[in-house]
Amino acid sequence: MGALDLSIFSLASFLIFLVPVFYINRHLGLEINKTMITSIVRMCIQLSFVGVYLEFLFKFxxxxxxxxxxxxxxxxxxxxxxxxxxxxxxxxxxxxxxxxxxxxxxxxxxxxxxxxxxxxxxxxxxxxxxxxxxxxxxxxxxxxxxxxxxxxxxxxxxxxxxxxxxxxxxxxxxxxxxxxxxxxxxxxxxxxxxxxxxxxxxxxxxxxxxxxxxxxxxxxxxxxxxxxxxxxxxxxxxxxxxxxxxxxxxxxxxxxxxxxxxxx
Structure with missing residues (x-):
């Protein structure tokens, strides 16, 4: 039995925690919200490409x-x-x-x-x-x-x-x-x-x-x-x-x- 698959909706549900994170950053004057968004987007894109490429590597x-x-x-x-x-x-x-x-x-x-x-x-x-x-x-x-x-x-x-x-x-x-x-x-x-x-x-x-x-x-x-x-x-x-x-x-x-x- 392998690990249970995760739906896109399940992964996207984590984004709800960004609301308090962004609020705290703004309240404390920490200008890192844009950097956080960039890091999250890059992580998702990079891992998605890696997933596709690994499928290719594992196949051949x-x-x-x-x-x-x-x-x-x-x-x-x-x-x-x-x-x-x-x-x-x-x-x-x-x-x-x-x-x-x-x-x-x-x-x-x-x-x-x-x-x-x-x-x-x-x-x-x-x-x-x-x-x-x-x-x-x-x-x-x-x-x-x-x-x-x-x-x-x-x-x-x-x-x-x-x-x-x-x-x-x-x-x-x-x-x-x-x-x-x-x-x-x-x-x-x-x-x-x-x-x-x-x-x-x-x-x-x-x-x-x-x-x-x-x-x-x-x-x-x-x-x-x-x-x-x-x-x-x-x-x-x-x-x-x-x-x-x-x-x-x-x-x-x-x-x-x-x-x-x-x-x-």
């Missing part, structure tokens, strides 16, 4: 199409990460792309091959949803680590340069900034893992139960996906910093100031 189940779709997802994720990190896209796109690609690919195929044990590792109904969950959960961690790392060095550049003047290597001088930004990036995921099942019932588990799976099977899938999310995010965070050092610093180990997006 082509390894080439599935792979191309995931690469496009990674590219879009990179753009979102760099935009949120205030770092220039043309300088950091390639380092961040490969920092995402390597751990993401390894964990995705490990999940399909060793955990779920499907014959076709490019099976669309596994490859696309699992890949989307891995990427979506990596975004925040990479944004945090890149933003904290480079903004921290920019803010304390004199301290960093002083460390270099004491004959420290670049790695030694950067270690305190990396440690701080790394902890900030991975702590939210660890906190989620520590409270999962007690504070919230996560998406994978909920989807499995609504789809008709018994709770114990849903729990097994959720544990597997949480392992995958944690490992993917962990290694993506490390590689995103390591791969970006070449463009982030010049030959003299000084921070390149032209990597930041200027705020008007």
């Amino acid at each position: 189940n082509s390894p080439v199409l599935n792979t191309v779709y995931l690469l496009i997802m990674i590219a879009i994720a990179c753009q979102s990460i760099l935009k949120s990190s205030n770092l220039k896209l043309r300088k950091f796109f390639i380092p961040v792309f490969f920092a995402l690609l390597f751990p993401f690919t390894i964990m995705l195929f490990f999940f399909n091959a060793a955990v779920v044990r499907i014959d076709n590792l490019f099976e669309a109904k596994y490859m696309i949803p699992i890949g989307g969950m891995l990427l979506g959960n990596c975004l925040r961690s990479i944004i945090i680590v890149l933003n904290n790392f480079y903004s921290g060095i920019r803010r304390d550049e004199k301290v960093y340069l002083y460390s270099l003047s004491l004959l420290c290597s670049r790695i030694q001088a950067l270690k305190p900034y990396f440690r701080q930004s790394f902890l900030a990036a991975v702590t939210p995921t660890m906190a989620t893992m520590a409270t999962i099942g007690l504070v919230s019932l996560p998406g994978m588990m909920t989807g499995q139960i609504l789809g008709g799976s018994i709770p114990i099977v849903a729990i097994k899938y959720q544990i597997a996906i949480m392992f995958s999310i944690f490992y993917t995010g962990y290694f993506c965070v490390i590689l995103s910093v390591l791969f970006s050092l070449k463009v982030g610093f010049n030959a003299l180990d000084v921070l390149n100031q032209d990597i930041f997006v200027s705020k008007v």
Whole structure:
């Protein structure tokens, strides 16, 4: 037995709650009503297109199409990460792309091959949803680590340069900034893992139960996906910093100031 279908009217019924939301925003002087409407419309349109396209992907189940779709997802994720990190896209796109690609690919195929044990590792109904969950959960961690790392060095550049003047290597001088930004990036995921099942019932588990799976099977899938999310995010965070050092610093180990997006 699958999940019950939802009518358009059922989904539209949620719009009634916008009335008090808009009233409160207006009363508090929060000029975000237009932004909210734009976000809601974009969400509905984007998810509708994705639904149609996924039907196409699942029907043809082509390894080439599935792979191309995931690469496009990674590219879009990179753009979102760099935009949120205030770092220039043309300088950091390639380092961040490969920092995402390597751990993401390894964990995705490990999940399909060793955990779920499907014959076709490019099976669309596994490859696309699992890949989307891995990427979506990596975004925040990479944004945090890149933003904290480079903004921290920019803010304390004199301290960093002083460390270099004491004959420290670049790695030694950067270690305190990396440690701080790394902890900030991975702590939210660890906190989620520590409270999962007690504070919230996560998406994978909920989807499995609504789809008709018994709770114990849903729990097994959720544990597997949480392992995958944690490992993917962990290694993506490390590689995103390591791969970006070449463009982030010049030959003299000084921070390149032209990597930041200027705020008007």
